[in-house]
Amino acid sequence: MVTPMTTRRTALVVGAGVSGLTTAIALRQAGWDVTVVDRGEGIDSRGAALGIWPHAWTGLRRLGVTERLRDCQPYTRATIRTDSGDLVGHLPLREIEKRYGRPVMLVSRPDLMTALAAAYAQSSDEPIRFGVRLADVASMRGHSLVVGADGINSSVPTAVFPGDHQPRRLGAAAWRGSCAGSADQWGEIWGRGVFAGLTPAGRGRTNWYVCHAGRDVPDRDALRALVRRWPGELADAIARTPDADLLHHDLYDLPTLRSYVRGPVALVGDAAHAMAPSLGQGACQAILDAITLVGLIDADQDTRRALRQYDAAMRPAGARLVRRSRRLLRVQHANWFAGLRNAAMRALLPLAPR
DSSP states (O other): OOOOOSSOOEEEEEOOSHHHHHHHHHHHHTTOEEEEEESSSSOOOOOOEEEEOHHHHHHHHHTTOGGGOOSEEEEOOOEEEETTOOEEEEOOHHHHHHHHSSOEEEEEHHHHHHHHHHHHHHHOSSOOEESOOOOSGGGGTTOSEEEEOSOTTOHHHHHHSTTTOOOEEEEEEEEEEEEESOOSOOEEEEOSSEEEEEEEOSTTEEEEEEEEESSOOOSHHHHHHHTTTSOHHHHHHHHHSOGGGOEEEEEEEOOOOSOSEETTEEEOTHHHHOOOGGGOOHHHHHHHHHHHHHHHHHHOSOHHHHHHHHHHHHHHHHHHHHHHHHHHHHHHTOOTTHHHHHHHHHHHSOSSOO
């Protein structure tokens, strides 16, 4: 835990998602007075499984969040297959575990959001203020620190970084869902212009996603038709998913911003570096942003100097992840060169788990 500060400082955290709540908890534990606002009507717990890498997991553990998680498990074995079911290779999950001394953990997003909200409530007497929209810079004044953590369409950079914060369409869309039951095999399936994935989503549940480019897939029937010749566990998971647990949305990312900070304002998570889902690093990077930001502020009484250090530490990594995720998305959506792609991946990935 970080050491409480003796000087009273106030922070406004805009957004009550993963990055916002992680930042707010860390600030509260560092002795800050924190106000959290969100434009929604409550905690948004939609979504299925998130892969939390060891460094991000360590950050959550230090904040006392992991002990509240009920629905998580190690992710230690997964494959990439073609749409006909042929093995391309195994994802290097064991190598990650050996390198960091801890496996990637799969956490259901609803469970993570519940744990973060509970940890924040325990750390603060001030409840999250929902239904609040920030229209201009004036509404952010009066605080030592303002943290924009309200996602790719954040209102904070619109006011503070005008012209720099325009989401880019990725030319693709995704269906996502989770259902009861397990699958015979975890990992990704790569077709032509389409890729999909199946992972555990907690005890006795399956998380799945299908990303498609260059075609219209407006409903569940069209989605099932799209993957009807694919390995059967995918179509089965789609069929077993309740309508309320289906999500469909276009994909966007952000161009590299010139800075994550301006004056006493800092951006974290998707507000700073929204990326394609291909690398599965969005939630991890959001957590690391929050932990790094508060750690630097806690170590330096000059908040603005600490924010500049945060920008120098995190913006290069965020920019790399955005670029790599965008490039990998193109590879995953390969059409005419899908065969060449698969051959190249077979050369890169182990054919057996290590």
